[in-house]
Amino acid sequence: xxxxxxxxxxxxxxxxxxxxxxxxxxxxxxxxxxxxxxxxxxxxxxxxxxxxxxxxxxxxxxxxxxxxxxxxxxxxxxxxxxxxxxxxxxxxxxxxxxxxxxxxxxxxxxxxxxxxxxxxxxxxxxxxxxxxxxxxxxxxxxxxxxxxxxxxxxxxxxxxxxxxxxxxxxxxxxxxxxxxxxxxxxxxxxxxxxxxxxxxxxxxxxxxxxxxxxxxxxxxxxxxxxxxxxxxxxxxxxxxxxxxxxxxxxxxxxxxxxxxxxxxxxxxxxxxxxxxxxxxxxxxxxxxxxxxxxxxxxxxxxxxxxxxxxxxxxxxxxxxxxxxxxxxxxxxxxxxxxxxxxxxxxxxxxxxxxxxxxxxxxxxxxxxxxxxxxxxxxxxxxxxxxxxxxxxxxxxxxxxxxxxxxxxxxxxxxxxxxxxxxxxxxxxxxxxxxxxxxx
Amino acid sequence: xxxxxxxxxxxxxxxxxxxxxxxxxxxxxxxxxxxxxxxxxxxxxxxxxxxxxxxxxxxxxxxxxxxxxxxxxxxxxxxxxxxxxxxxxxxxxxxxxxxxxxxxxxxxxxxxxxxxxxxxxxxxxxxxxxxxxxxxxxxxxxxxxxxxxxxxxxxxxxxxxxxxxxxxxxxxxxxxxxxxxxxxxxxxxxxxxxxxxxxxxxxxxxxxxxxxxxxxxxxxxxxxxxxxxxxxxxxxxxxxxxxxxxxxxxxxxxxxxxxxxxxxxxxxxxxxxxxxxxxxxxxxxxxxxxxxxxxxxxxxxxxxxxxxxxxxxxxxxxxxxxxxxxxxxxxxxxxxxxxxxxxxxxxxxxxxxxxxxxxxxxxxxxxxxxxxxxxxxxxxxxxxxxxxxxxxxxxxxxxxxxxxxxxxxxxxxxxxxxxxxxxxxxxxxxxxxxxxxxxxxxxxxxxxxxxxxxxxxxxxxxxxxxxxxxxxxxxxx
Numbered sequence: 062x063x064x065x066x067x068x069x070x071x072x073x074x075x076x077x078x079x080x081x082x083x084x085x086x087x088x089x090x091x092x093x094x095x096x097x098x099x100x101x102x103x104x105x106x107x108x109x110x111x112x113x114x115x116x117x118x119x120x121x122x123x124x125x126x127x128x129x130x131x132x133x134x135x136x137x138x139x140x141x142x143x144x145x146x147x148x149x150x151x152x153x154x155x156x157x158x159x160x161x162x163x164x165x166x167x168x169x170x171x172x173x174x175x176x177x178x179x180x181x182x183x184x185x186x187x188x189x190x191x192x193x194x195x196x197x198x199x200x201x202x203x204x205x206x207x208x209x210x211x212x213x214x215x216x217x218x219x220x221x222x223x224x225x226x227x228x229x230x231x232x233x234x235x236x237x238x239x240x241x242x243x244x245x246x247x248x249x250x251x252x253x254x255x256x257x258x259x260x261x262x263x264x265x266x267x268x269x270x271x272x273x274x275x276x277x278x279x280x281x282x283x284x285x286x287x288x289x290x291x292x293x294x295x296x297x298x299x300x301x302x303x304x305x306x307x308x309x310x311x312x313x314x315x316x317x318x319x320x321x322x323x324x325x326x327x328x329x330x331x332x333x334x335x336x337x338x339x340x341x342x343x344x345x346x347x348x349x350x351x352x353x354x355x356x357x358x359x360x361x362x363x364x365x366x367x368x369x370x371x372x373x374x375x376x377x378x379x380x381x382x383x384x385x386x387x388x389x390x391x392x393x394x395x396x397x398x399x400x401x402x403x404x405x406x407x408x409x410x411x412x413x414x415x416x417x418x419x420x421x422x423x424x425x426x427x428x429x430x431x432x433x434x435x436x437x438x439x440x441x442x443x444x445x446x447x448x449x450x451x452x453x454x455x456x457x458x459x460x461x462x463x464x465x466x467x468x469x470x471x472x473x474x475x476x477x478x479x480x481x482x483x484x485x486x487x488x489x490x491x492x493x494x495x496x497x498x499x500x
Numbered sequence: 501x502x503x504x505x506x507x508x509x510x511x512x513x514x515x516x517x518x519x520x521x522x523x524x525x526x527x528x529x530x531x532x533x534x535x536x537x538x539x540x541x542x543x544x545x546x547x548x549x550x551x552x553x554x555x556x557x558x559x560x561x562x563x564x565x566x567x568x569x570x571x572x573x574x575x576x577x578x579x580x581x582x583x584x585x586x587x588x589x590x591x592x593x594x595x596x597x598x599x600x601x602x603x604x605x606x607x608x609x610x611x612x613x614x615x616x617x618x619x620x621x622x623x624x625x626x627x628x629x630x631x632x633x634x635x636x637x638x639x640x641x642x643x644x645x646x647x648x649x650x651x652x653x654x655x656x657x658x659x660x661x662x663x664x665x666x667x668x669x670x671x672x673x674x675x676x677x678x679x680x681x682x683x684x685x686x687x688x689x690x691x692x693x694x695x696x697x698x699x700x701x702x703x704x705x706x707x708x709x710x711x712x713x714x715x716x717x718x719x720x721x722x723x724x725x726x727x728x729x730x731x732x733x734x735x736x737x738x739x740x741x742x743x744x745x746x747x748x749x750x751x752x753x754x755x756x757x758x759x760x761x762x763x764x765x766x767x768x769x770x771x772x773x774x775x776x777x778x779x780x781x782x783x784x785x786x787x788x789x790x791x792x793x794x795x796x797x798x799x800x801x802x803x804x805x806x807x808x809x810x811x812x813x814x815x816x817x818x819x820x821x822x823x824x825x826x827x828x829x830x831x832x833x834x835x836x837x838x839x840x841x842x843x844x845x846x847x848x849x850x851x852x853x854x855x856x857x858x859x860x861x862x863x864x865x866x867x868x869x870x871x872x873x874x875x876x877x878x879x880x881x882x883x884x885x886x887x888x889x890x891x892x893x894x895x896x897x898x899x900x901x902x903x904x905x906x907x908x909x910x911x912x913x914x915x916x917x918x919x920x921x922x923x924x925x926x927x928x929x930x931x932x933x934x935x936x937x938x939x940x941x942x943x944x945x946x947x948x949x950x951x952x953x954x955x956x957x958x959x960x961x962x963x964x965x966x967x968x969x970x971x972x973x974x975x976x977x
Contacts, residue, residue, distance in 0.1 A: 062547050062847065063897035084898075087842035088547040090586040094626055094650035103605035103624065104529070104558060105540050105585060114540035129536045146649070148775050149842025 062086045065121045074346045075159055076120060082156040083117050085149050086110075092143035092153075097423045097441055098136050106133045109143035109153055116160040125167035134160055136437060138430050139296055140391035140423035141335075145398075154335075154396070155342065158295065165298030173214045178297050181429050186257045186289030186306065188232070195261065198225035220435035224466055226262065233264035238285040240321075241271050248278035249324045249372065252314050254337065257289040259330050259462040265491065266462065269483035270329050270365055276487060277372060282321070286313035290328075292336035295343075296428050307340055308351070315354045318361075326358060329365040329479055331461040332428060335396030337362040364393060365479055366402040366460065376485040380411025381498050385481065386454035387414050388445070388468065390461035391423045403460055403478045410485040415452035419444070426467035438467075446471050455497060502549050502590070502932050505966050505975040507597035511554070511577055518575055519555050522599070525567045530605070532556040541600050544582070545647070546590040548849065548897060549932055553580065553594035560605045562680060562688055562718040569716060570686025572599055578962050579684075581712040583624065583655030586647040588838070588850045589931025591659060591711060595966050603654050606718060609633045618677055618694045620721045623654025627661075630722060639724045642669035645927065646835045654717045660709030662927035664760040664791075664834065667885035669725070671927065673708040678721035681707065684958045694721055706953070711929050712964040714957040731759065731793035733830045734803060737784035737816040741765050741868065741880060744786035745860030747813040748884040751790070752857050754809055756802065761885030762789040762834055768879040768892075771840040776833030779826060784816050788884065789834055837881040838892065845877070845894035847903075849910050852928040853917030857887045866916055867891055874909040876902070888926035889917065915940055930968045938970055 064083050070076045092109040093099045099108035106115065115130045134157065143153050170178070184190045198221060205222045208215040235241070236255040251274065255267055274281050291306030317323050328334035337359065344355035363371075385407055393399045407414050425431055425441030446468065449457055457475045459465050465475045480491040490498065511518070519533040532538060533555045542550040554577070559565045572579050578598035585592050594600050606622035609629070613619070614637055621630055627648035630641040644663035645651055651661070657679065662671040669675065678692035691707065692698040707714055738744040744763060751761065764772065765786050773780040781787055788810075792802040803820060810818055821827040833840070841848050855863055864880065871878045882890040891913055895906035914924050914937055924934045924941050938947060951969055954961070965975060 084846040085842055087839055087848065088543065089545055089647065089839040090584055091647065091650050091839055093584060103607060106537055111540040118539050127536060129534055148836030148839025
């Protein structure tokens with residue numbers, strides 16, 4: 062597609078990269094069909110092609126972002142379904158990430174929008190704050206009915222209260238920096254991204270990961286200094302906090318790579334995995350040593366299911382006769398193109414695996430999207446749950462805490478894929494399945 | 501930039517009143533009028549041509565479409581209908597004084613009748629959406645344009661779209677039973693229905709392929725067919741475009757009609773393989789995708805006969821898809837071919853001429869020669885079985901010179917198609933792209949007669965007036 066940047070504009074490396082992405086797009090429109098917001102809203106402006114055009118126009122003009130553009134870019138889930146569909150290989154992720162940063166730098170949001178984003182950016186990546194906030198939300202839950210029924214702010218607050226779980230598990234000591242030694246002879250050594258929000262919402266995921274890997278002879282390091290991957294800030298266009306978070310992880314993991322050595326950096330929250338795999342790109346214009354180190358980390362970043370396929374997984378007990386509806390998280394299927402590994406592992410574990418119709422469509426979780434765009438998010442949640450129920454499955458398995466939180470509270474229990482794999486290979490039965498299977 | 505009809509100054513002058521009037525007829529989100537938000541509607545799948553419209557409306561019901569049309573008719577406002585905006589001939593290119601009427605929100609399946617094998621759907625349902633809705637019962641909707649994932653049935657009707665499998669099943673016109681239309685005055689009419697022939701004139705035939713110039717299509721009744729027992733695709737690789745073209749002609753001349761017979765040349769093979777990982781032969785200069793269907797015995801028999809014919813053209817390789825996954829990947833590559841060319845060139849013009857299959861070798865050779873003399877690369881991807889060419893001319897839209905050369909090269913290809921006994925358009929429609937070449941195909945007398953048909957439906961030339969016909973003095977003034 063034609064672009065109209067001046068030579069001066071193209072000297073900015075951010076614009077130069079955006080220009081490359083735009084030049085790859087041939088405006089064929091295939092992406093519109095698989096975009097969740099276009100399917101729901103039926104407006105070119107809420108499709109990837111429309112957003113690409115809005116972004117192109119905004120960047121070419123060099124003027125500050127305006128409400129019209131922000132509205133449509135904000136509605137993008139960053140599910141990246143468009144990237145799976147695109148025949149031309151347009152890197153929409155890099156374009157929309159750049160646009161979000163540009164918006165954050167040039168556009169003044171209404172006060173309540175700024176405040177909410179600041180709070181989310183502050184709280185979610187910090188487990189202690191998050192724990193305190195969820196406790197507060199629990200206390201506020203009974204009063205949700207007092208909020209007005211319309212208006213952006215009340216709707217968002219309702220969404221926040223709905224998403225807050227009714228009870229919180231205690232923090233797990235496994236998530237603190239340490240070396241989890243393998244059982245038996247050591248076959249490999251990996252770093253685990255313990256994560257931030259996930260350690261508060263569902264520490265059982267990391268526990269299952271550590272148990273299974275150590276049983277398979279893998280030493281699992283929770284590196285000192287590593288924390289949030291930076292994705293939450295990154296997707297809100299908050300460039301500096303995102304880079305700071307990423308830098309801390311890169312430093313921590315490079316120290317491990319140069320010390321005890323690492324075969325992989327393992328991520329069991331696919332939203333984070335997509336970002337860690339993109340560190341190399343995010344740091345491409347930083348000082349060469351940081352760019353190199355970021356690229357080294359991205360090169361060994363792997364989803365837990367990719368790694369299990371590589372090292373081999375064998376169940377040790379017969380699976381109960383359960384059908385698992387596999388919910389493909391967008392960050393895993395579109396962001397990382399990991400599609401077969403989770404399903405084939407679940408089948409190896411002995412489960413019957415069902416795939417819902419419209420599996421390519423997002424469940425509406427999308428990081429902070431379900432708190433910032435509650436209306437679209439709840440429509441997508443209902444549509445996803447409908448498709449999952451139609452499979453006739455007994456439970457849902459997913460590889461991303463965001464989707465798990467979004468789909469929770471329904472009659473179908475939701476567990477992480479790794480919990481099922483661990484269970485069938487000697488681990489405990491996931492607590493959420495207690496009513497489904499009596500041990 | 502293509503010449504546009506002169507905007508009506510009176511319409512431009514009352515822009516605000518027109519927008520206010522439209523806002524009375526539709527929900528708030530259904531009217532777009534802010535300059536920044538109009539910009540993405542300035543073009544469609546042919547992004548070389550652009551024009552920001554006066555406004556965009558997104559109705560959700562036939563009644564809303566009728567209200568918009570009645571209003572625009574009363575105000576003398578031009579209307580440009582738009583489906584998914586995937587047209588490669590600029591069928592949805594706006595005019596400065598026109599309202600773009602987008603049908604994307606009308607995306608519901610209204611009725612499926614398996615006993616009588618038909619489905620009633622709104623105009624904004626995607627082509628593949630129809631097949632997806634009936635696939636569980638082993639039915640499908642046959643015409644399958646490459647953009648079938650995104651393009652909408654209303655647009656298919658207006659362009660009489662084809663697709664790879666039309667060699668066997670016919671184009672849109674052969675798979676339609678009825679339409680609900682809104683006239684330029686805003687009246688709602690039903691044409692045809694769930695039966696095979698209509699009484700009186702063949703209005704369905706006239707409206708199909710009328711490029712949004714006669715009426716707005718809001719609902720479509722299509723035929724659905726039982727899915728075949730099975731299908732298999734074969735890849736045949738050759739050392740030159742001409743040899744592959746001659747092989748196509750031999751297959752068709754032998755009396756065999758495969759369900760699909762598709763051609764791709766070297767640049768196309770490489771671009772599509774990078775996207776679809778289908779195992780295309782990267783050492784070939786040209787490749788045919790030949791698909792047969794039916795029972796296993798029928799498939800085996802046809803494949804054996806086709807294999808014998810191919811063998812007479814010294815193929816590099818002949819390979820039948822081994823798994824259902826490989827078949828899917830083969831078609832994913834072919835269907836994504838135009839977009840995949842975006843991997844090797846920032847821009848392309850996609851031609852759509854049709855020629856007698858016996859002329860394939862000669863025409864492919866001429867296109868190769870023109871490519872060399874214009875200094876622009878071409879990727880050839882097309883429905884070879886019915887002689888429907890899609891040469892993709894690669895150029896750089898950031899260079900005006902490159903674009904003008906591409907336009908001239910494209911016009912030369914289409915003139916060549918007419919010269920060898922073919923025609924300007926196979927399935928993409930005339931749109932704006934081939935508008936000014938209509939004189940190559942038709943005499944002025946013929947064109948005037950066609951214009952009178954449009955005038956009978958739309959005396960004021962309000963519907964999609966910038967397309968299909970070279971601009972008359974009346975539109976220029």
